[in-house]
Amino acid sequence: MTTDTLDSTATATGEELLAWREEFPILAETTYLINNSLGAMPRAVRGDLAAYADAWEQRGVRAWHEGWWESAVEVGDLLAPLLGVAPGNVSMHQNASVAAGLFFSCFDYPAERNRIVYTELNFPSIMYLAENERRRGAEVVVVPSDDGIGVPVERLLAAIDERTRLVPISHTYFKSAYVQDAAAVARRCREVGAILLLDVYQSTGAVPLALEQWGVDAAVGGSVKWLCGGPGAGYLWVDPKLAATLRPALTGWQADEEPFSFRPGPIHYAEGAWRFLTGTPNVPALHACAAGYRIVAGIGPAICQRSYEVGPEFPQPFIAQAESNRDFFCPASRAGHFMFDLKGYVARRLAAADIKNVQVLPCDTCAEDTRFFSYRRACQRGEPDYGRGLSVICLEP
Ligand SMILES: Cc1ncc(COP(=O)(O)O)c(C=O)c1O
Numbered sequence: 001m002t003t004d005t006l007d008s009t010a011t012a013t014g015e016e017l018l019a020w021r022e023e024f025p026i027l028a029e030t031t032y033l034i035n036n037s038l039g040a041m042p043r044a045v046r047g048d049l050a051a052y053a054d055a056w057e058q059r060g061v062r063a064w065h066e067g068w069w070e071s072a073v074e075v076g077d078l079l080a081p082l083l084g085v086a087p088g089n090v091s092m093h094q095n096a097s098v099a100a101g102l103f104f105s106c107f108d109y110p111a112e113r114n115r116i117v118y119t120e121l122n123f124p125s126i127m128y129l130a131e132n133e134r135r136r137g138a139e140v141v142v143v144p145s146d147d148g149i150g151v152p153v154e155r156l157l158a159a160i161d162e163r164t165r166l167v168p169i170s171h172t173y174f175k176s177a178y179v180q181d182a183a184a185v186a187r188r189c190r191e192v193g194a195i196l197l198l199d200v201y202q203s204t205g206a207v208p209l210a211l212e213q214w215g216v217d218a219a220v221g222g223s224v225k226w227l228c229g230g231p232g233a234g235y236l237w238v239d240p241k242l243a244a245t246l247r248p249a250l251t252g253w254q255a256d257e258e259p260f261s262f263r264p265g266p267i268h269y270a271e272g273a274w275r276f277l278t279g280t281p282n283v284p285a286l287h288a289c290a291a292g293y294r295i296v297a298g299i300g301p302a303i304c305q306r307s308y309e310v311g312p313e314f315p316q317p318f319i320a321q322a323e324s325n326r327d328f329f330c331p332a333s334r335a336g337h338f339m340f341d342l343k344g345y346v347a348r349r350l351a352a353a354d355i356k357n358v359q360v361l362p363c364d365t366c367a368e369d370t371r372f373f374s375y376r377r378a379c380q381r382g383e384p385d386y387g388r389g390l391s392v393i394c395l396e397p
Contacts, residue, residue, distance in 0.1 A: 025041070038224055039223075043291075072254070072273075073088075076273055078294060079235055082293070089243060089273050090235050090237045091235065099221075099234045100125065103248075104168075105250040109139075112163065113164070113165045114137055115138070115141055116166045116167075116168065117166075118141075120144050121178070123174050126169075130168055133166075162192050164189075171209075172206070174202050179207060197219070198218070223293075232288070243275060248276060256268055257271070297358045298358070300363060303365050305330070305341040312336040329341070344360075
């Protein structure tokens, strides 16, 4: 099977892309550029909130056993592909500040490893939490910025050493959109045995994240901005190897492995994301945020299979990866050559990574010469160069 059938409906108007506007009703009347304060509400939220009200009204207490109780972990799983992590380790909280405070509560500060290193461009909540750890014996090191835009990564790395317990820093700075090199910071933290807490609030849904691959220990964020998830839905991801060793001081009965035993005495922490829960979950907010999280990936604009002829040597590395990748090659009119379904291949890779909601844009960058530059087309036509694309947002007067 290939997805070229999808592509054969290609039009020059990009209407599939424009169709996404209908998913955000406010766009019908408004030019909406303020995602950083409150992302536009996805159309599906209304129905999801109605389902919450229906369950409460008609199922009453039974609603706890019909999805509400698990919602702080199950909704967290929807974020896993966006964060670049395996499911099962994202817990939902009221906001990013609470999620970060909960993570801080897992640590203490013995004299030989009592430093917290953060940058002066952190969001205030994370700074306030870090500064308050002085009361519990932490020594705080603030790495300065020269220009208020970024912090040179070498400077940050130099501040992290064997005395460092925690490095709570922003990935994308809220004032400047500067993106810190998280993989480099994670590497340094591993070298010296420090723990990296990455604030990805300004990144998730806006820039690609690969937290596991980068070696990040934990991350926090929220849903108000680029995730279009509304207020009341912050999240905490903790690497499972680290999570198993942590005992959050800020906790509650939902984090116990047998919450309905109502055991007296110390908590027996549950596994995975459950370990980081507290009390009764924030059920209405968890209904409101899920629709935004489900809008995960789009493929394209890209070249379509009918335009993408490849040589005899091209399919082999793909087939060596998986025999089923033969699906993405069909014979070309030139003997020994093939037509490659790039978008289908990418869609299957995303599906294998558990990214289920993928929209394949039907446009063909090679064939549509009034809309897209194409190196392939330029070569086929013997043109000297092929131009460069630029996306611009403009406000009409
Ligand atoms: C980078 C960053 N971190 C944390 C926060 C605070 O989030 P919350 O209000 O969910 O605690 C914000 C809010 O703007 C932010 O931009």
